[in-house]
Amino acid sequence: MGKTIAEKIFDAHRVNMPFPDTHVLKLDRVFCHEITTPIAITDLMARGMDRVFDPTKIKAVIDHVTPAKDSKTAEQGKILRDWAKRHGIKDFFDIGRNGVCHAIFPEKGFVRPGYTVIMGDSHTCTHGAFGAFAAGVGTTDLEVGILKGVCAFHFPKTIKFVLNGSLKPGVYAKDLILFIIKELTVNGATNMVIEFTGPVIDAMSMESRMTLCNMAIEAGGTCGVCYPDMTTVEYLWEFIKDEFSSKEEALKEYSKWVSDADASYEKVYEYDVSNLEPxxxxxxxxxxxxxxxxxxxxxxxxxxxxxxxxxxxxxxxxxxxxxxxxxxxxxxxxxxxxxxxxxxxxxxxxxxxxxxxxxxxxxxxxxxxxxxxxxxxxxxxxxxxxxxxxxxxxxxxxxxxxxxxxxxxxxxxxxxxxxxxxxxxxxx
Amino acid sequence: MKNFSGKVLFLDRSDINTDEIIPARYLTEITKEALKPYLLEDLTLPGFNVKEDINDKAVIVTKANFGCGSSREHAPWALEVNGINVVIAENFARIFRQNMYNCGMFAIELPKEKIEYLFENYAGKETTITIDVDKDKIIVTSADKSEEIDFKVGEFDKTLVKEGGWVGYADKNY
Incomplete structure (x- = not known):
């Protein structure tokens, strides 16, 4: 039996299984923003555990309220800023250099195919567009991620969408994901990874794939995923060009992060979306x-x-x-x-x-x-x-x-x- | 361990989201206690009065997909600082459910028919629920009735409840 991309990523990152159906994974990225991280930081300080597992794998940004609107939001920014400085977190995006987390982190090339990513933000599922396993978590999971570089997950059941045809002019990834959420309902993908595949996805830019994966959570999904392809390589090329001799070589390496043809799915949905309306x-x-x-x-x-x-x-x-x-x-x-x-x-x-x-x-x-x-x-x-x-x-x-x-x-x-x-x- | 016994608040709707549990405008607070006055402030539900109905409750019984939406752990925290450490539902949004156990609180899933049964027999009456952690039983009591309902919870989740959360466990083991 083949494996889904999520199973492959789990296999490559599993530290152990302390209990049945409890997979503790090693994290490649822990992303932080100023709303959910400060309480993790103050809790770690109160416990006498103000440490970070690896400052190069932690990326932080002030994005929700910026510039600060009042004393409380100024304090949230300050806690994050001081912490980043204290621990040598180089990739901290302060006011003037900051952007929305799920836009700026991919733009800086921080997400690669096969990565595990967590953030204290439900729209972390966006980063699955790169063929990564990226999940939103609460402050406690974030805190443990910062401290230990691990996070526990249950087995990722996967549903697959095969999207055939092509989108009409005036119809975009947003229209497609709204249609998919309508089909699934807000509880339809709870505890599941959603794979987006087919000619419609193949033709999409990384930006559109991010739009699609971003809203996987609105159907309850743990993560939305697109398979890495040449579009992914092109987007990442300026960041990875020293690692590979050619784009083809990069594509070959990243192609391990694609589900096997005989992988097992909870459900497969197939649609021709050529007639989809806005x-x-x-x-x-x-x-x-x-x-x-x-x-x-x-x-x-x-x-x-x-x-x-x-x-x-x-x-x-x-x-x-x-x-x-x-x-x-x-x-x-x-x-x-x-x-x-x-x-x-x-x-x-x-x-x-x-x-x-x-x-x-x-x-x-x-x-x-x-x-x-x-x-x-x-x-x-x-x-x-x-x-x-x-x-x-x-x-x-x-x-x-x-x-x-x-x-x-x-x-x-x-x-x-x-x-x-x-x-x-x-x-x- | 936290307290898992007390009066029940019935919330008769599916898909109650994190913004309804604690609106984003209060996420600028950096202490859990500060969230106390705002629990369920944006929930509009026939018969639910946010000012009166939360007082002295320790358990919520609700329908499907409770806690959907945001990852904010402020949702369990807002429950916790109001003395509510148990939510019983058909199912939960993944992040909310994990957040509850990560805080050493209970997010208990029961089959739809059991939830319907609880609503039919107890909603509208003064009801008390006690979670027997070792026997995996929910003890439900009202003026005219008392019974036990079995529930299942994974070993990991139970360990987190007993250890008081994920940070302590992870620090010891990873």
């Missing part, structure tokens, strides 16, 4: 999904383009292509947050920032910002936001507010109309 959420659960056509005309108050789901350069290019030469409706305000400083710089260079500003968007610094209503872009009671983020939970973006999840294209079109609008309208 999708959007309603209600307060990410599996409450309809086509944009069914939701057309739904009034919104705010547009938000950004986050670890859709704040990458590809997303900004798509949104800007729709907004070029247009103005947002007088009935809405709109915010765009490039997810990292490099994305921001590139967007400036390509003239995208100018397009957003001319359209009437507020351009913010890279931050998780409005997505979870922790700093800027908070909704008032009764307001609705058209957002490229990942969660539409009740009150997520501000108490009493509603969030409609959608692609950057749909968000841009909705900004122009002031209500939920199908983007292909602007593609003619």
């Amino acid at each position: 999708m959007v959420t309603f209600g307060f659960k990410p599996d409450q999904v309809k086509s944009v056509n069914e939701m057309t005309g739904t009034k919104v108050d705010q547009i938000y383009i950004g986050s670890c789901t859709n704040g990458r350069i590809e997303d900004l290019r798509i949104a800007a292509s729709i907004l070029k030469g247009k103005k947002i409706s007088d009935d809405v305000r709109a915010i765009v947050s490039p997810a990292t400083p490099d994305i921001y710089s590139l967007a400036l260079k390509e003239g995208l920032i100018e397009i957003f500003q001319n359209a009437g968007f507020c351009v913010t610094n890279p931050t998780c910002g409005a997505c979870l209503g922790m700093s800027n872009g908070v909704l008032a009671d009764g307001e609705a936001c058209a957002a490229t983020t990942n969660r539409n939970f009740n009150g997520r973006m501000g108490k009493g507010g509603t969030v409609h999840l959608m692609s950057p294209a749909t968000a841009a079109a909705s900004a122009i109309e002031g209500k939920i609008t199908n983007s292909p309208l602007y593609k003619a």
Whole structure:
């Protein structure tokens, strides 16, 4: 019997099995941000165990509330900053160099095929796009990860999606993952790894694969995974070129992190997605999904383009292509947050920032910002936001507010109309 | 070990998420105790009154996929500082479930029909639940009734409950 990619990664990283179905894995990466890490740090200090297992494998960023908005968030940043300095954690991204964790860490080449990654953040599943096993964990698991470089997991049952055909113009990875979450429900992949395979994935950029894997958690999934291929190698090449004599050699090495043809799956789903339409959420659960056509005309108050789901350069290019030469409706305000400083710089260079500003968007610094209503872009009671983020939970973006999840294209079109609008309208 | 006995709060809905358990706007707190007033603040559920219904409760009984969404361990902490160390549900989101055991708390899974039975027979009445850790039994008591229900928990999870969490265990063993 063959093995899935998750089983292969588990086999290569298993330290031991202290109990039945308890796999303690060696970690290649422990990622940290300023919301869930400080309590781990203060607890380690209180226990007299203020140590780190390997400062080169720990990467940290201030991203949720940045620059700090008050004394409490300033203190969170300070605890993380002081700790990084104290332990010689070189890859610490402070204010000015910081971006959304699941955008900046891949951008810096920190994630490689076959890696094990944890972070105190549920959207850590994003990094599975590189053929890694990447899982969100709580502060205690993070604390042990920082201290010992290990984490315990149950066996990763896997479900596989085979996605055939090709996406229509105006339909993106975001629409596809919303469709998949609708099919699975928010509890459908609980305790499972989700593999995304097939010609649709083969044709996708790394950015789109990250969008897809990012939302695996919204179906309960432990991790979303795409198999490494030449697209993965190309994305990583500037970081790995000294390790391999050619891209082909890198691909050959990374190809060990692909599931065997006779691997065993909990379930296999096969779809031809050639007729998929742009999708959007309603209600307060990410599996409450309809086509944009069914939701057309739904009034919104705010547009938000950004986050670890859709704040990458590809997303900004798509949104800007729709907004070029247009103005947002007088009935809405709109915010765009490039997810990292490099994305921001590139967007400036390509003239995208100018397009957003001319359209009437507020351009913010890279931050998780409005997505979870922790700093800027908070909704008032009764307001609705058209957002490229990942969660539409009740009150997520501000108490009493509603969030409609959608692609950057749909968000841009909705900004122009002031209500939920199908983007292909602007593609003619 | 923590206290695993006391009055029950019934929450009759599936997919209660971490943002409902503890909203993100309170994640700027850096002590667990500071989370106490905000538990379940954003949960809107017919018949549930956040100001009155949490007081003096020690156990939550709910439906499927409790704790879905964010990885925030603030969710178990907010329960813990309110004296709630046990949640019983059909199933849990993976991260929330692990966080509970990592803190030495119980996230007990029961089959759907057992959960339905508990709701039909006890919801709306003053009910007490005690977890017998050694015998793997849930002892349910109301004014007119008392019974025992078996549950299963993995050896790892039970060890974490007995050791009071994952940090101490990991420090000794890795």
